[in-house]
Amino acid sequence: MASRRAAIKAIDWAAFAERVPANQKAMFNALKTRSDALSARLAALPEKPPAIDWAHYKAAVAKAGMVDEFQKKFSALKIPEPVDTQTAKIDAQEKEAAKTTAEYVQASKARIAEYEQQLQKLRSMIPFEQMTFEDLHEVFPETRLDKEKYPYWPHKPIADL
């Protein structure tokens, strides 16, 4: 019986719900309803079926060997446990998720570093009143006028003025 009792962990649905991003809420709700349905179904079933009162039947049924035969076959009967095919897949999924997560976190950290750098540059900028145009182009490179592409003044397409 030990293999049957794959421990059913208590899940903190509230904390789980917090971590779900908005675009996956529908999937989360589906999972939750399925989970709840399953646990309701499980709770409705008794753990063991009630025992059959063999003595009563032996007294009641006239035919001689029938009850004994039934009793013998019943106690000899072994119900096969359902085979667990999915847990291995889930474990594999989990491993893969761990890997992709690590990658994502890496990328995220790189992005944060970039942002931090930009932020640092902006914060330590000299005030606009003391800047020359060269200084401005250093801090905001998009303001630099492309004198090679547009050699004539105003060095940018007229539509952009």
Place this chain on the structure above:
Amino acid sequence: VLHATRPLHTTQQCLAPLPPLPEKGGEVRHGLIPEEFFQFLYPKTGVTGPYMLGTGLLLYLLSKEIYVINHETVAAACILTVLIYGIKKYGPAVGEFADKLNEEKIGRALAVKNEAIKNLETAIEQEKKEQWRVEGRNYLFDAKRNNVAMLLEANYRERMLMVYNEVKKRLDYQVAMQNLKRQREQDHMIQWVEKNVIQSITPQQQKDSITKCILDLKALSKSAQAAV
């Protein structure tokens, strides 16, 4: 404020960014003569020195006819009057307007910078939040495994229940069959006995029993009246 000479090219170091320009230009007296001139002459000639110099110079120029008074002098006088009057009256307003334009430009630039900073900060916040979210993936897999376990358990219990129910149904059927048979036999026997008894009641017996019943009823009615 007196203009100290701006410290450009005084040292070998390159002063970049340049120190900001002072707010106001050097002081002038009468709009023309810088204050430094008066300060320069003050030690030797005191306060009135430059004015004496100026008056004397003017008189010299006029008396020696080095500067000749003609039509142009009058024109110059009128033009200068108008100019000075205009500048004194509207100068500050124009200055303010120009300053406002400049400030707007700088304000726009500042707005751009602040917005950029804000966006970067929110972006960093978002990234951190996403990282936090991702940490919760364990919940998902626990939930899945739970689902699987619950499904298996429910299945097993259902099977056991089904077996029990089936066996019980069969045994109950047997018992019920027996009971039914016994009951049918009893009913049949009762009916047969009744039928036979009724058959055996002769007409004479019937008449006798009816007469007796009537007598009984009469006796009963007498006692019943008393009770009412």
